[in-house]
Amino acid sequence: MASNVLVVFEKPIYLSFEPVDPHLFATALGVADTPLEISLLLRDSAVNYAVRKQQVSLKILGQEIMEANTSPGNVLSFMLEHGAKIRVVSQHMEVRGIHVDDVIDGVEVIDEREIARLVREHDSVIVW
Amino acid sequence: MLQEEAEDGILTKKVRKVAIVISTGSYMREAPTTVLRLAEKLLERDIEVNIWAFEEAVTLTNREQVEHSEPPSLRKVIGDKHAYVGKFIDQLLRAGLHTSKLDWVTCILCAQERGVEHHQMNGVIVGTLGDLWKFVRSADQVIAIPAYR
Amino acid sequence: MARYLIVASRDMTEYSNGPSLSDLSENLRTEGADVFFFLIENGVLSARKDSREAIRLSELSGPGIRVMADDVSCRARGIDRLHPGIALSSMDELADAISEGFGNIYWY
Numbered sequence: 298m299a300s301n302v303l304v305v306f307e308k309p310i311y312l313s314f315e316p317v318d319p320h321l322f323a324t325a326l327g328v329a330d331t332p333l334e335i336s337l338l339l340r341d342s343a344v345n346y347a348v349r350k351q352q353v354s355l356k357i358l359g360q361e362i363m364e365a366n367t368s369p370g371n372v373l374s375f376m377l378e379h380g381a382k383i384r385v386v387s388q389h390m391e392v393r394g395i396h397v398d399d400v401i402d403g404v405e406v407i408d409e410r411e412i413a414r415l416v417r418e419h420d421s422v423i424v425w
Numbered sequence: 426m427l428q429e430e431a432e433d434g435i436l437t438k439k440v441r442k443v444a445i446v447i448s449t450g451s452y453m454r455e456a457p458t459t460v461l462r463l464a465e466k467l468l469e470r471d472i473e474v475n476i477w478a479f480e481e482a483v484t485l486t487n488r489e490q491v492e493h494s495e496p497p498s499l500r501k502v503i504g505d506k507h508a509y510v511g512k513f514i515d516q517l518l519r520a521g522l523h524t525s526k527l528d529w530v531t532c533i534l535c536a537q538e539r540g541v542e543h544h545q546m547n548g549v550i551v552g553t554l555g556d557l558w559k560f561v562r563s564a565d566q567v568i569a570i571p572a573y574r
Numbered sequence: 575m576a577r578y579l580i581v582a583s584r585d586m587t588e589y590s591n592g593p594s595l596s597d598l599s600e601n602l603r604t605e606g607a608d609v610f611f612f613l614i615e616n617g618v619l620s621a622r623k624d625s626r627e628a629i630r631l632s633e634l635s636g637p638g639i640r641v642m643a644d645d646v647s648c649r650a651r652g653i654d655r656l657h658p659g660i661a662l663s664s665m666d667e668l669a670d671a672i673s674e675g676f677g678n679i680y681w682y
Contacts, residue, residue, distance in 0.1 A: 313455050314451050314452055314457075315507060316504055322495075342619055354650070371502055375499075375502040392626045440673050459615060466666060567679065
């Protein structure tokens with residue numbers, strides 16, 4: 298029986314006609330609606346999910362495709378409010394020009410070497 | 426091949442027809458959104474657009490797509506429901522009636538594999554691999570979106 | 575003069591062959607062509623100021639090679655500072671360029 302789960306995001310998905318990356322909202326549902334302790338690890342290009350001021354909006358033929366007016370950042374904040382821990386890998390941020398100041402409040406910036414500890418400490422790992 | 430045209434005695438090249446090949450479905454990939462964005466802009470410029478949908482892209486035009494309600498606990502952050510891709514393809518096909526022409530062809534083999542051959546929306550043609558190469562042969566520009574992983 | 579369009583829709587950092595797009599651009603320029611290098615979708619992650627690929631792209635940018643980043647993709651990803659040499663662009667600008675014709679379009 299797993300009680301704590303590490304959910305790993307590697308590749309960000311934007312503007313796919315879902316309100317956000319379906320893996321993000323599936324994870325958010327686990328955080329909000331289940332007794333599981335869910336932690337997120339943002340690595341590789343998915344470190345971008347932790348960036349402030351993501352404005353996901355697009356019109357095709359004059360109509361907005363993103364009706365919910367949300368963003369991955371909003372969903373991360375929602376999960377933080379519901380007790381999730383969210384970590385982002387500093388080396389993967391650095392290579393993409395993302396500074397610590399760019400990161401949403403409450404998201405913890407960690408060293409890449411800590412990934413091994415996280416894998417050890419959780420009962421299950423889901424890599425999306 | 427670009428066609429050369431004389432305008433006021435000066436030879437200029439004109440793009441009249443663009444073929445777009447796409448192999449990915451939506452909801453987990455942004456590529457179909459990009460194709461719709463680009464098709465809209467090319468049609469506005471009186472350019473004929475031929476889209477050839479391969480593999481998972483044949484599901485983009487499945488007419489059975491519907492809006493669904495989002496889980497109650499997430500509505501605060503992701504809203505009540507969201508738009509589906511087929512609605513925008515349908516509207517682009519209709520826009521093509523009044524601007525330049527848009528043809529949307531889905532690969533019959535891929536549609537049969539996925540059980541969507543008889544579920545394609547109006548205006549979409551279920552075609553063959555031969556149509557792909559006819560599109561490529563007749564296009565001034567070919568854009569092939571890779572289905573990378 | 576021949577013109578070529580290279581579109582990067584992936585985060586070039588994630589793929590071992592990502593940097594080869596810069597080599598392709600450079601080789602086309604060396605052969606006398608003009609190159610439009612357009613970043614879109616996760617490709618714009620290489621436009622953010624000080625990112626590793628942005629530094630490489632800005633070194634390429636100049637006579638014969640224009641590097642542009644799609645505005646919608648940048649806004650979605652919270653990219654509000656582009657590396658020097660990379661210009662904010664749009665789907666309209668891409669469609670205008672395609673309508674003028676390219677020798678070929680290489681979509682990555």
